[in-house]
Amino acid sequence: MDTRSVxxxxxxxxxxxxxxxxxxxxxxxxxxxxxxxTLPVSSLVPxxxxxxxxxxxxxxxxxxxxxxxxxxxxxxxxxxx
Amino acid sequence: xxxxxxxxxxxxHALSEATTTALLHxxxxxxxxxxxxxxxxxxxxxxxxxxxxxxxxxxxxxxxWTLMYAAISRLDALQDGDPMHPEAASxxxxxxxxxxxxxxxxxxxxxxxxxxxxxxxxxxxxxxxxLWSDSMLRMAxxxxxxxxxxxxAYDISTLAVYQQIAQAKTGATYAxxxxxxxxxxxxxAALVTAMVQVGEIYGTLVQYSDDLHDARTQPNQTVTLxxxxxxxxxxxxxxxxxxxxxxxxxxLPIYQQAAATALAAFPELQTPIARLFTDxxxxxxxx
Numbered sequence: 001m002d003t004r005s006v007x008x009x010x011x012x013x014x015x016x017x018x019x020x021x022x023x024x025x026x027x028x029x030x031x032x033x034x035x036x037x038t039l040p041v042s043s044l045v046p047x048x049x050x051x052x053x054x055x056x057x058x059x060x061x062x063x064x065x066x067x068x069x070x071x072x073x074x075x076x077x078x079x080x081x
Numbered sequence: 082x083x084x085x086x087x088x089x090x091x092x093x094h095a096l097s098e099a100t101t102t103a104l105l106h107x108x109x110x111x112x113x114x115x116x117x118x119x120x121x122x123x124x125x126x127x128x129x130x131x132x133x134x135x136x137x138x139x140x141x142x143x144x145x146w147t148l149m150y151a152a153i154s155r156l157d158a159l160q161d162g163d164p165m166h167p168e169a170a171s172x173x174x175x176x177x178x179x180x181x182x183x184x185x186x187x188x189x190x191x192x193x194x195x196x197x198x199x200x201x202x203x204x205x206x207x208x209x210x211x212l213w214s215d216s217m218l219r220m221a222x223x224x225x226x227x228x229x230x231x232x233x234a235y236d237i238s239t240l241a242v243y244q245q246i247a248q249a250k251t252g253a254t255y256a257x258x259x260x261x262x263x264x265x266x267x268x269x270a271a272l273v274t275a276m277v278q279v280g281e282i283y284g285t286l287v288q289y290s291d292d293l294h295d296a297r298t299q300p301n302q303t304v305t306l307x308x309x310x311x312x313x314x315x316x317x318x319x320x321x322x323x324x325x326x327x328x329x330x331x332x333l334p335i336y337q338q339a340a341a342t343a344l345a346a347f348p349e350l351q352t353p354i355a356r357l358f359t360d361x362x363x364x365x366x367x368x
Contacts, residue, residue: 003122008352035207036204036208036210036211036212037211038211038215044250044278044281044339044342044343045242045244045252045281045285045336045339046335046336046339047241048235048240048241048243048244048332049238049240049241049244051331051332051335052237052310052313053111053237054331055313055327055328055331055332056313056314060330064224076175
């Protein structure tokens with residue numbers, strides 16, 4: 001989209017300094033709505049690499065355990081969608 | 082439900098009938114499927130009950146989130162070049178028009194949060210909108226990494242890359258569902274933080290689980306869990322399917338424990354959340 005000839009809001013005479021002077025102050029209700037903060041990114045998701053390394057060291061017993069469990073009627077795979 | 086909400090939202094707009102029809106056609110089937118998707122259905126069945134949410138608050142957020150999820154899922158499919166559901170888009174819709182409808186879907190989803198202004202304090206709504214934007218930025222970051230990743234020589238270190246992508250894409254999106262509802266329903270910052278963390282763990286599991294089911298049928302794979310598991314140094318004669326099942330059985334309790342740890346200050350939530358994880362992710366499935 002070619003926007004070169006499209007006036008920007010700053011070109012508008014209604015947005016000059018004198019117009020901004022009439023912007024009302026933040027009222028009491030607005031003051032309660034301060035700019036919300038970004039929550040920190042979660043670090044509690046366990047590391048897949050470490051789980052895989054531990055899994056590798058126990059692979060035989062784990063795989064046999066799961067096969068035995070499924071043979072007995074249980075199961076551990078996520079169900080089909 | 083979603084189709085009616087969208088139709089109401091579009092009343093009074095000067096959108097052409099063709100655009101409105103195409104938009105409704107696009108989203109109605111996608112959202113119907115998503116509403117029944119087990120991780121989503123189970124999540125929205127439990128969370129309002131746990132957080133004492135009333136329908137006039139929960140429903141608009143649920144619709145907005147589900148519509149957003151439909152938009153980013155379709156965007157993902159378009160970007161990956163995956164075949165579309167044959168009934169979800171007109172065969173005559175061009176690629177550009179399809180992208181445009183997805184854009185409109187996303188804008189519509191975000192705008193539905195406005196409906197909450199009448200039923201929740203403004204400060205809470207602002208926090209939800211911030212969480213929404215932050216989560217979508219993380220999702221886009223994860224998608225960017227996913228699209229830039231190349232199939233090839235994976236090794237165990239690829240798991241860290243895979244996790245980073247899964248956590249950013251799907252983890253952040255579900256963190257928004259859990260944390261957004263909590264934000265709308267409480268001013269307890271510790272509870273909101275805990276729910277965001279649990280949602281991220283849950284969403285990351287959703288991505289792993291979907292990959293384990295769908296990877297073999299995806300025409301254009303990027304990094305997937307089965308692909309990386311194949312590269313583990315396993316000295317076994319067991320099949321990949323058996324290895325996947327065993328790995329899942331090993332991984333799930335660890336992630337469940339992480340969710341319980343996140344909820345340490347809210348012990349009354351630990352058991353129902355643990356049950357949610359079990360119900361969604363540990364159902365029987367023959368190897």
